[in-house]
Amino acid sequence: MNKMTIDHVAFKGKRALVRVDFNVPLDEQRRITDDTRITESLPTIRKILSEGGQALLMSHLGRPKGKPKPEFSLRPVAEHLSTLLDRNVPFAEDCVGPKAREAAGALQEGECLVLENLRFHPEEEANDDTFAKELAGLGDVYVNDAFGTAHRAHASTEGITKYLQPCVAGYLMQKELDYLGRAVGNPARPYVAVLGGAKISGKIDVIQNLMTRVDALLIGGGMMFTFYKAEGREIGKSLLEEEKVELARKILDEAAAKKVNLLLPVDCVVGDKFESSAATRTVDAAAIPKDWMGLDIGPKTIELFSAELRKAKTVVWNGPMGVFEMEKFAAGTKAVARVLAEVTKGGTVTIVGGGDSAAAIVQAGLGKAVSHVSTGGGASLELLEGKVLPGVAALSDLDE
């Protein structure tokens, strides 16, 4: 990565404005139900504080749509961070204006503070220049550790970088870019990608970009049925994106012409309804009954995919193989998680994209058994599509 990182800055006496991704899930009592995103940024925060710098932590939470809404306040995060760091972490009731300036002014060396939700102001997502300048006025240097929002050009991820120098990547950002960047640019081979999830539409660009780069592309999840349809098969009541059938056909033709090893499931588990109480059957790909719907990959496919994954030296996985939220249709997703854990032990680099596949691997208790679980669903997909993330492009170049 040709960008400056947190290791290139001496933080002593400096006020660092740190964009973190504290968009954590809260329950109805506003308790944090999963603090992974907070704990993942601790190394960055600790580094700044231990050097005698001050860290002003800014984040969004939920979708308050540009208005202050108490249910999306970051106050519970500041309280939780106090526990994690074992010190008082003050909270500023706004991220700009007098309240923010006052709280920032009261900070001492080696202390940090959480600013209120950036998205209480519509200017954040609009990447408003005046707002970006106001945010920048609170600090001396800028650190971006929010990989999950790096694919968005917002005031706190992009606009702000025009007004602070240097702008550097935090440790979490660096780790994400190291793993995903290497997979995109210089993967150890064989390089195998596993794609699943509900729809083709969100993954077309990833499929097309990966097709020519990987040694094998394994496709499961709801999108497999649109490919089946393109092959002229009966798919019963399975998920279908009618308007994508043509595109699926083109992708299959292109894969054949370029001799891409694109593997579709050879069997699937079907249910008589989309419910956890559904009756189930395992059928070959060519024998999906008319009134049934495909909800998971079948055992022969698990074998086929596992064999490809065992040959790999780099694996990228995005999207569950079936409706893993229902136990009866979770076997395919769990099997992929297990094989990834197994090959990781053998030295294969295994990367799980954010979102549902990250949730699935954590649910299988194997989150720590793979090389890297990304904290950014959309951002990791955009990297795999070959796009440049605006929040990364905006950071200071190493030779600046």
Ligand code: AMP
């Ligand atoms: P995505 O957000 O596109 O990664 O999709 C994740 C969702 O895809 C999960 O909620 C799964 O339940 C769903 N999914 C996976 N396989 C199927 C399938 N065969 N039919 C319907 N939904 C599926």
